[in-house]
Amino acid sequence: MKITYVLLHAYGMGGTIRTVINQANAMAAAGHEVGLASVVRRRADSHFAVDSRVEMIDVVDLRGKAPVLPGHGEPGVQVPVGEAAKDVFTRGVEDGFVEFLQGLDGGVLVTTRPGLNLLAARHAPERLVRVAQDHMHLGRYKPGVRAAILEDYPRLDAVVSLTRKDRAEYDQALGGRVRTAHIPNPLHSLSAPQTDHSSKVVVTAGRLTGQKGFDLLIPAFAQVVHRHPDWRLYVYGSGKAERRLRKLIHEHHLYNHVFLMGPTKHLDRELSKSSIYALSSRFEGFPMILLEALNCGLPVASFDCPTGPGEIIVTGENGLLVPHQDGDGLAAALCRLIEDAPLRRRLGDAGRETATRYGPDVIRSRWEALFAELIEAKTPGAQAPPKSAGVHT
Structure with missing residues (x-):
């Protein structure tokens, strides 16, 4: 046709x-x-x-x-x-x-x-x-x-x-x-590089705009760093909120922990170098980035936006959902994944299976x-x- x-x-x-x-x-x-x-x-x-x-x-x-x-x-x-x-x-x-x-x-x-x-x-x-x-x-x-x-x-x-x-x-x-x-x-593609869950890196990606909620994720990650100072957050993407986000990073003294990486043409590769994916969006249609993270074997911690994540993630089965815009909840979910390596691997394996439904x-x-x-x-x-x-x- x-x-x-x-x-x-x-x-x-x-x-x-x-x-x-x-x-x-x-x-x-x-x-x-x-x-x-x-x-x-x-x-x-x-x-x-x-x-x-x-x-x-x-x-x-x-x-x-x-x-x-x-x-x-x-x-x-x-x-x-x-x-x-x-x-x-x-x-x-x-x-x-x-x-x-x-x-x-x-x-x-x-x-x-x-x-x-x-x-x-x-x-x-x-x-x-x-x-x-x-x-x-x-x-x-x-x-x-x-x-x-x-x-x-x-x-x-x-x-x-x-x-x-x-x-x-x-x-x-x-x-x-x-x-x-x-x-x-x-x-x-369903052929994507796979994480080995060994790096102490949380990753996220998207346009640097209010929709993606990185201004909510950065303060939440400050709580993570308080408990796990050896972990890092990498943010891939570009957009008009970059200056505001850099200011937030400095306000929370996260300049050695949160890095704005800019856009990348090799997102799968960067995802596979990480161990956890965080989604902090205020709203989504259908967040493909969640599927791309699952496809690389990453466990995810995500806000339960009004639409989108809840049709992909089942808490405790292939990821962790927390209440919408609950920064404390997101920080707790990230800490749970950081502190429980077997859980990371189990959720990552289940997420990879979820991704096959979207090939x-x-x-x-x-x-x-x-x-x-x-x-x-x-x-x-x-x-x-x-x-x-x-x-x-």
Whole structure:
């Protein structure tokens, strides 16, 4: 089948970009005709490896030159205020993407954030199978975005959530007016370097923003250091909160214990050099980094965010969940893992088994089944499946 994935910026960094590229690569490897469209392009090369069989498509190329699109400097009028990337959706970008959509000649279109999903609902030809992915969750969106979602998503053929909880929320909010499904993101591979649990290192990774809660993790780690001064925390990622985090590190006298490592292209390798993974996010959609840590055999200590970690981690079986934003609880969980090496190994082994359920072939087959059902429903004379039935286990 022909599948076109759309990212706002396919050449950048971030969990959504990584996981959508994983999906595209898996589909191309299975023999499908796959395109990956980047609505804007600012870099020469993709940060993540893209299969050579995936056709890269640039909608608006902004590399190293003054934008020449009409209306590029003007605010867009279609993507609602409150969309996190609203400033990227200038009128020129909106118009360029709409023109791209209207030129697609068939197959499956997969868009991957609210602004793109809304434009696809309004402007993508009905001959396409139009699928919206939600890489966050409905409850996090601001009122203007949520209102547009409720009005326009029913024009789509399907809305796919990463968690069961978010799919149920979409079903309730949309009242069965559009097909929904739950399909988690896949790991890029089940072959990953494995930790030997010997290093005295806790690791975490993500954008240095308020969402990831590193400002909560650093004070929690100060409690860990008080009991275990020979342990270290490595934080991989970059972002606008770096200065604030460095200040926190100094305020808690952790300059010999907490290290901001910057971004890395070899995350699996860095995970495998550690012994414990810590997740301190205030909110998540479906935290792929937890799966990547489990895939490397790491035990995890995580906040129980409103969505995400609780669908991956079962406390005492493959990791430790603590109450949401409970820094003392997170510190206690980290100390428990530090002080109990057999527990670290047992949880790490169980986590590795959990990761196998999210391998690229497993998740690809679920997408193929959904796409096949949607294509059949588009075929003249075919009976459409119930709106909320199908691939949502």
